[in-house]
Amino acid sequence: MEQPHALAEGGAGAGAGAGVEAIGDAYIIRPLELADLSKGFCDLLAQLSPSPPLSEEAFHARFAELAALGADHLILVAEDAATGRLAGAGAMLVERKFIRRCGLVGHLEDVVVDAAARGRGLGERLVHRLVEHARGRGCYKVILNCTTELKGFYAKCGFVEKNVQMGLYF
Ligand SMILES: CC(=O)SCCNC(=O)CCNC(=O)[C@H](O)C(C)(C)COP(=O)(O)OP(=O)(O)OC[C@H]1O[C@@H](n2cnc3c(N)ncnc32)[C@H](O)[C@@H]1OP(=O)(O)O
DSSP: OOOOSBOOOOSTTOOTTOSOEEETTTEEEEEOBGGGGGGTHHHHHTTTSOOOOOOHHHHHHHHHHHHTTGGGEEEEEEEETTTOOEEEEEEEEEEEOSHHHHOEEEEEEEEEEOGGGTTSSHHHHHHHHHHHHHHHHTOSEEEOOOOGGGHHHHHHTTOOOOSOOOOOOO
16 A cells, blocks of 8 residues: 555544635645655654654655554644745544443544744644544543643643643563
């Protein structure tokens, strides 16, 4: 079977957050594509967490795994229309539960805006698009983990503080 070139935009039951959106003339927000490895995707992720460059083989293999999850795993990127480089990214994972009558929960992950593009509303825009995707899939909530310093940003995006984050690292 031919490898898909872009992560799922949804199809039937797709979230309202998928698709291509132009922000003014400056940025285009769209699902991650195979070609994004050469558009600075790894440089962007490195601003989030230690993330050495990926080989094309490794990127393609992970991309195929994610594509197989369909609209349950959406990665959106913001492409700078002038340079073709990526200026932002974020992910929404849809968790399928048994509780709440087989309810769905959205997990917001790996939101990052290139240091040179911060403070222009791009991060908030990406989060909004991903949250709308989760809402469109039927999620009853979206949750995330972040540092104390980012509480203000997520509050701007409509999130409220809830419970305690814990971790066990291997
Ligand atoms: C769930 C996770 O992924 S947590 C990981 C989050 N990512 C990171 O920490 C990576 C490094 N940081 C970044 O990439 C960026 O700073 C981001 C994604 C946090 C914010 O992206 P930006 O594009 O700069 O944010 P944006 O311009 O949309 O800001 C929206 C609003 O939040 C405010 N804001 C942005 N960052 C912060 C912050 N750290 N603390 C408080 N408020 C903030 C802005 O001032 C703006 O408010 P305004 O509308 O009143 O002007």
